[in-house]
Amino acid sequence: MKAKAQQGFTLIELMIVVAIIGILAAVALPAYQDYTARAKASELMLAASSARTCVTEAVQTKGIGTLNTCADGFIKTQYATAMAVDKDAGTVTVDGKIGTTDVQVVMKPTIADGAISTWECKGTPANWMPGSCK
Secondary structure, X not given: OOOOOOOOOOHHHHHHHHHHHHHHHHHHHHHHHHHHHHHHHHHHHHXXXXXXXXXXXXXXXXXXXXXXXXXXXXXXXXXXXXXXXXXXXXXXXXXXXXXXXXXXXXXXXXXXXXXXXXXXXXXXXXXXXXXXXO
């Protein structure tokens, strides 16, 4: 009699493959969720950068004291809900909400001799901010 050749996979081989896929999914899903939250938080950075440009131009042309008009052109978006610019310090604050988490970006200029030398950026939650704003 001729022996029949084995075909297909054994149950243990299939269980190992399912376990590997489960482990990969457990690692990949949180990383993907964090990535999407960071992408949404970038909308707040874009709003702040437009006000940052306005503050920089206003400081060089008119000086400080009129900087609060830089928030006048702000249009509420899906994730960026409010923006304020301090009229004396030029600090730009953008507030937003991503899911149930409150998000905030604060950009503060260093003004010396009628010009802005640097911008300091802080954001919360810090793990959603780009590298330049942690």
